[in-house]
Amino acid sequence: MAVIGSGPAGIYTAEALVKQSSEPVAVDVIERLPTPYGLVRYGVAPDHTSIKSIANYLRKVLELPEVRFLGGVTLGRDVSVEDLLGLYDAVVYCTGAMVDRRLGIPGEDLPGSVAATDFVNWYCGHPDVDPGRFTLDTSEVAVIGVGNVAVDVVRMLAKAADELRPTDVPHEALQRLGESEVKAIHMVGRRGPEHAKFTLKELRELGELANADVCVRPDEAAVLGGDFPRQVQGNINVVREWAAREPVGRPRRLDVRFWLRPVEILGTERVEGLKLERTRLAEDGRVVGTGQFETLPVGMVLRSVGYQSVPLPGVPFSEKTMTVPNEAGRVRDREYVAGWLKRGPTGVIGTNKSDAAETVRTLLADLAGGARVGSGGLDTLLAERGVRPVGYDDWLAIEAAEAELARSLDRGERVKLVGLEAMLRAFRP
Numbered sequence: 017m018a019v020i021g022s023g024p025a026g027i028y029t030a031e032a033l034v035k036q037s038s039e040p041v042a043v044d045v046i047e048r049l050p051t052p053y054g055l056v057r058y059g060v061a062p063d064h065t066s067i068k069s070i071a072n073y074l075r076k077v078l079e080l081p082e083v084r085f086l087g088g089v090t091l092g093r094d095v096s097v098e099d100l101l102g103l104y105d106a107v108v109y110c111t112g113a114m115v116d117r118r119l120g121i122p123g124e125d126l127p128g129s130v131a132a133t134d135f136v137n138w139y140c141g142h143p144d145v146d147p148g149r150f151t152l153d154t155s156e157v158a159v160i161g162v163g164n165v166a167v168d169v170v171r172m173l174a175k176a177a178d179e180l181r182p183t184d185v186p187h188e189a190l191q192r193l194g195e196s197e198v199k200a201i202h203m204v205g206r207r208g209p210e211h212a213k214f215t216l217k218e219l220r221e222l223g224e225l226a227n228a229d230v231c232v233r234p235d236e237a238a239v240l241g242g243d244f245p246r247q248v249q250g251n252i253n254v255v256r257e258w259a260a261r262e263p264v265g266r267p268r269r270l271d272v273r274f275w276l277r278p279v280e281i282l283g284t285e286r287v288e289g290l291k292l293e294r295t296r297l298a299e300d301g302r303v304v305g306t307g308q309f310e311t312l313p314v315g316m317v318l319r320s321v322g323y324q325s326v327p328l329p330g331v332p333f334s335e336k337t338m339t340v341p342n343e344a345g346r347v348r349d350r351e352y353v354a355g356w357l358k359r360g361p362t363g364v365i366g367t368n369k370s371d372a373a374e375t376v377r378t379l380l381a382d383l384a385g386g387a388r389v390g391s392g393g394l395d396t397l398l399a400e401r402g403v404r405p406v407g408y409d410d411w412l413a414i415e416a417a418e419a420e421l422a423r424s425l426d427r428g429e430r431v432k433l434v435g436l437e438a439m440l441r442a443f444r445p
Contacts, residue, residue, distance in 0.1 A: 023054020025355025026110035028372035062183035087406030092329030113323035123281030132320035141432035152196035154315025161320030162205035163213035228268035345375025413443035
C-alpha cells in the first residue's frame with residue numbers, strides 16, 4: 017500500500033493498515049519533504065511541547081517493520097498516480113490542508129498582508145519558507161481570526177524571545193522575534209466570544225502571558241443570554257474576566273476584539289492600516305455590517321480564517337468543498353483519502369485517527385478477495401529518474417543534527433535546521 021503524506025492522517029492510516037488487516041500489509045509512506053509528521057512539526061507552535069510530543073507516538077508507527085518512510089518524493093513531479101497504481105494495491109492521499117483561505121477584500125495582496133500559514137511555517141522552520149521572510153519592524157499587528165492558529169500566532173508575537181529560547185524555533189527566527197518592534201497586537205473576530213473557535217486551554221494560555229497585557233472591551237465581551245455548551249461557556253467566562261482587568265504595563269498589549277470584520281487593508285507600497293466594520297447578527301444568523309467603521313494603524317495583517325487543501329495532480333478535487341470527493345474515504349478504484357483532504361480542516365489531531373480507521377475499513381473491504389497488484393518497484397523507478405528518497409535513518413540523522421545544534425547554542429533539546437540544503441547535509445555531507 018502507498019500512503020501519500022506523513023502527517024498525522026498519513027501515519028495513522030499506515031498504522032490502521034498494519035494493525036487492522038487480517039493479512040500482512042506493507043506500507044510505503046511517501047512524503048515530499050525530507051521530514052515526517054506534517055503539522056505536528058510545522059504547524060504546532062514551538063512552545064506547545066505537550067502537543068508536539070504526539071510525534072513520539074507517530075515515530076513508533078514509522079518504526080514498525082511493515083512501514084517504510086520515503087521522503088523527498090513529490091507526487092506529480094517524481095511519480096504519478098498512474099505510476100503508483102501500477103506498483104501498489106491501493107493508494108491513500110493524506111496531504112492535509114496546506115494554505116490559508118483568503119479574505120477577499122481590497123488590499124489583501126499588499127506587502128505586509130500575509131497568510132498566517134506562512135508566518136507559522138516561518139517560525140516552525142518549514143523548508144518552503146525563506147528564513148529571512150519576516151522582519152517585525154512595525155509597532156502594531158492585526159491577526160484576523162479567533163481560532164487556535166490565530167491564538168498561536170498571537171502568542172508567538174507577544175512572547176519575549178527569552179521565553180522561546182528553550183523551544184525548537186529556528187535560531188534566525190528567534191533572533192528576529194527578539195528584535196521585534198511589535199508593541200500592540202489586535203486579534204479580530206467577526207462574531208462574538210460565544211462563536212469563537214479557540215479551545216478553552218488555548219484561550220487561558222493567552223491570559224497567562226508574562227510579556228503582554230490582554231485587554232477586551234466590555235461591550236464586545238457582552239453575550240446574549242443562552243444555554244451554551246460547557247466549552248463555549250468557559251470561553252465566555254474567560255473573555256469576561258479579561259474585560260474586567262486593567263492593564264498593568266507589560267511591554268506588549270494584546271487587544272482581543274469581537275464583532276468586527278475587515279473590509280479593506282489600507283496602504284500604497286505596504287500595509288498602513290486595517291479598516292474594520294462593526295457587525296451584528298441578523299435574524300437568520302448571518303453576520304451583517306452596521307455601517308460603523310474604525311481603522312487600526314497596523315503595519316502588518318496576518319490572515320487566519322481557516323485552512324484549505326490544494327488539488328493533487330491526477331486526483332479528483334472539488335473546488336466547492338476544497339476536498340477530494342469520496343464515500344467513506346473511497347475516491348476511485350484503489351484510490352482513497354484520509355484527513356483534512358477528505359473531510360476539510362475540522363477536528364483536532366486525534367480526530368485523524370478515527371478518520372483514517374474509517375478509510376482503511378473501506379479500503380480493506382474493497383480489496384477483500386480481489387486481485388492484487390503487489391508492492392515493489394518504486395525504488396527502481398525513482399532510481400531511473402534520478403530521485404534518491406530520504407529514508408527513515410536519514411531523518412534520524414536530521415534529528416541528531418538538530419539536537420547537536422541545540423547543544424552548541426545552549427538551547428533546549430533541539431533547534432530546527434532551516435532549508436533543504438541544511439537538512440540534506442545532515443546525512444549527505
